[in-house]
Amino acid sequence: MPEIIFLPFEKTVRTDGSKTILQLAQDARIPLQSTCGGKKKCGKCCVIIQETHGPLSPPSEREKEILGGKVERGYRLACEIRLRHAATVLIPEESRINDLVILTRHTKHTVAYRIRPHIKQLFLEVPPPVLDPVIADRERLILVLEKRYGIRRSVMDPFVLRKLPQALRSSENEVAVILRGKNEIIDLCPGRGGGLFGVAFDVGTTTVVCFLMDLVSGEMRSVKASMNPQVAFGDDVIIRISFCHENPNGLEKLRSSIVLCLNELVASAAAEAQIDRDRIVEAVMVGNTAMHHLLVGLDPHYLSMAPYAPVLQEGQDYKARELGLGIGASAYAHLLPLKAGFVGSDTIACILATGLHRSRIPTLLIDLGTNGEIVFGIKNKMLCCSTAAGPAFEGGHIRYGMRASPGAIERLKIDSRTYDVTLKTIQNEKPMGLCGSGIISAAAEMIRAGIVLQKGDFDEEVKTHRLREGEDGLEFVLVWASESGIDQDIVMTRKDVAELQMAKSAIHAGSTLLMEEFEGEAVKRILLAGAGGNFIDPKDACTIDLFPGCLTAKVLGVGNAAGHGACLALVDQTRRKEAGRITAKLEYRELAATSRFQELFVSGMFFSSARDFEDEF
Numbered sequence: 001m002p003e004i005i006f007l008p009f010e011k012t013v014r015t016d017g018s019k020t021i022l023q024l025a026q027d028a029r030i031p032l033q034s035t036c037g038g039k040k041k042c043g044k045c046c047v048i049i050q051e052t053h054g055p056l057s058p059p060s061e062r063e064k065e066i067l068g069g070k071v072e073r074g075y076r077l078a079c080e081i082r083l084r085h086a087a088t089v090l091i092p093e094e095s096r097i098n099d100l101v102i103l104t105r106h107t108k109h110t111v112a113y114r115i116r117p118h119i120k121q122l123f124l125e126v127p128p129p130v131l132d133p134v135i136a137d138r139e140r141l142i143l144v145l146e147k148r149y150g151i152r153r154s155v156m157d158p159f160v161l162r163k164l165p166q167a168l169r170s171s172e173n174e175v176a177v178i179l180r181g182k183n184e185i186i187d188l189c190p191g192r193g194g195g196l197f198g199v200a201f202d203v204g205t206t207t208v209v210c211f212l213m214d215l216v217s218g219e220m221r222s223v224k225a226s227m228n229p230q231v232a233f234g235d236d237v238i239i240r241i242s243f244c245h246e247n248p249n250g251l252e253k254l255r256s257s258i259v260l261c262l263n264e265l266v267a268s269a270a271a272e273a274q275i276d277r278d279r280i281v282e283a284v285m286v287g288n289t290a291m292h293h294l295l296v297g298l299d300p301h302y303l304s305m306a307p308y309a310p311v312l313q314e315g316q317d318y319k320a321r322e323l324g325l326g327i328g329a330s331a332y333a334h335l336l337p338l339k340a341g342f343v344g345s346d347t348i349a350c351i352l353a354t355g356l357h358r359s360r361i362p363t364l365l366i367d368l369g370t371n372g373e374i375v376f377g378i379k380n381k382m383l384c385c386s387t388a389a390g391p392a393f394e395g396g397h398i399r400y401g402m403r404a405s406p407g408a409i410e411r412l413k414i415d416s417r418t419y420d421v422t423l424k425t426i427q428n429e430k431p432m433g434l435c436g437s438g439i440i441s442a443a444a445e446m447i448r449a450g451i452v453l454q455k456g457d458f459d460e461e462v463k464t465h466r467l468r469e470g471e472d473g474l475e476f477v478l479v480w481a482s483e484s485g486i487d488q489d490i491v492m493t494r495k496d497v498a499e500l501q502m503a504k505s506a507i508h509a510g511s512t513l514l515m516e517e518f519e520g521e522a523v524k525r526i527l528l529a530g531a532g533g534n535f536i537d538p539k540d541a542c543t544i545d546l547f548p549g550c551l552t553a554k555v556l557g558v559g560n561a562a563g564h565g566a567c568l569a570l571v572d573q574t575r576r577k578e579a580g581r582i583t584a585k586l587e588y589r590e591l592a593a594t595s596r597f598q599e600l601f602v603s604g605m606f607f608s609s610a611r612d613f614e615d616e617f
């Protein structure tokens with residue numbers, strides 16, 4: 001079979017010609033972007049065929065349409081072409097999935113840990129067996145457990161039984177028993193045992209974070225994060241759900257890719273903390289509903305169809321080994337409860353972490369992403385919804401949009417007299433594009449400089465060579481090619497602003513709709529959770545009217561609140577029940593079912609603080 005070499009990774013794969021370049025890259029875990037999941041819509045999967053040992057089909061009409069002038073420079077769509085001969089394929093910088101800046105910290109605005117784990121370690125001295133009467137190892141241990149600690153009817157995981165004979169005999173009858181809940185023995189080791197550890201995972205659509213914690217002291221021992229490898233199959237959950245539906249083994253492919261990622265994170269966290277992975281005896285996982293279903297192997301198909309019903313809502317315990325997690329052989333993984341098809345356990349964990357359900361302060365909690373999850377409420381009443389904000393906050397559908405990786409513009413300033421631009425990029429690398437906070441910052445500055453008007457149009461009267469006619473109408477040059485890291489001008493187009501208007505309007509309208517049910521109760525606190533919210537300058541967010549309440553509320557970043565909520569539930573078993581109560585109390589509003597949302601969405605498209613063109617006449 002012909003060999004395909006992927007550069008710059010120097011990875012070689014074989015092909016029988018039946019798979020697209022994108023599918024070959026996915027199988028080989030080569031970090032090639034595919035925002036639309038191979039549907040020939042996004043243009044993010046472009047590659048350059050540097051060499052081929054046979055004829056190559058000419059660019060299709062679709063490729064010409066999507067790639068435009070890039071076709072002449074040899075760019076092709078990886079999801080369009082199949083190679084039947086040996087070839088060398090270059091994945092250019094802009095098509096690679098680069099490492100992201102991942103939010104792992106939480107802030108002082110979140111709830112403190114209380115240590116009450118589901119797991120405890122007990123020390124026993126089990127007498128050796130005698131000839132008469134013969135009492136088996138397990139029964140002798142259970143007898144001692146009952147006599148010494150009053151634990152009745154204890155049960156033992158079969159994997160623990162395998163260790164039992166050696167454990168009892170290798171340390172002068174002393175054994176440390178690890179008990180979960182009231183009476184399940186999930187591990188034991190000879191002598192005085194060792195530390196007890198747990199892991200909490202925040203499984204996001206784009207990133208995954210693993211927190212390794214000491215279950216005795218509550219100390220955070222290590223935090224590791226990575227991209228969610230499912231990104232190679234499509235950027236958003238809808239594309240991944242359809243991937244599962246349209247491809248035989250699609251669900252298993254996505255499931256095994258995330259499990260592999262979790263195991264790599266655990267291994268690296270354990271190595272950093274210098275602990276044995278077998279000592280990790282509990283895991284807690286949170287994520288949106290689609291991530292939850294994909295992780296457990298539940299069919300996510302009906303999440304994408306009204307009424308978007310999940311397979312289950314309650315929090316669940318699984319044996320970690322059933323999920324393929326490489327931690328203690330008899331350890332459990334607990335998944336916090338879900339609320340709805342698009343309000344997952346990450347939202348429940350955010351509420352838990354911020355204490356919104358106990359607060360008397362009217363609070364708006366927003367987790368910004370392709371789907372914006374919004375909660376508004378106070379102690380006795382909480383409402384939630386999910387809005388399809390689209391990918392703009394993650395750089396999708398924006399001409400020079402990119403994820404938050406090195407070289408992404410995260411903040412900028414425009415001089416309102418000269419229109420000169422000063423900017424800050426992630427890791428101070430040469431600018432490559434705009435990440436979510438950069439897009440919001442650019443729009444806010446263009447509003448302040450009078451370039452963008454209330455309806456989002458660009459003011460043609462602005463006198464600067466940076467404002468020019470481009471492929472998609474008027475565009476403003478933020479970075480000249482000579483200063484950029486991609487040898488092209490980086491621009492913000494009118495079309496980009498329109499994408500942002502739709503995204504911000506969805507968040508604004510969803511928030512307003514929830515707040516309207518509180519009959520004039522003014523929001524006093526706006527909490528921004530997740531990477532999307534925490535890197536945004538609150539002033540920029542208010543300038544583009546991202547959410548209502550800027551005049552009355554304090555805007556605070558709460559870091560990775562979902563991850564913090566998962567950690568709380570890991571070290572304190574009572575938090576799991578609390579998560580169940582939050583889910584029961586939280587009322588879900590389906591926005592698609594209301595015409596009011598449409599009205600608010602249309603009115604939320606404006607930039608209220610921008611100049612109004614008509615004012616000038």
Ligand code: FES
Nearest residue numbers: 038042043045079
């Ligand atoms: S155009 Fe190929 S993955 Fe989107």
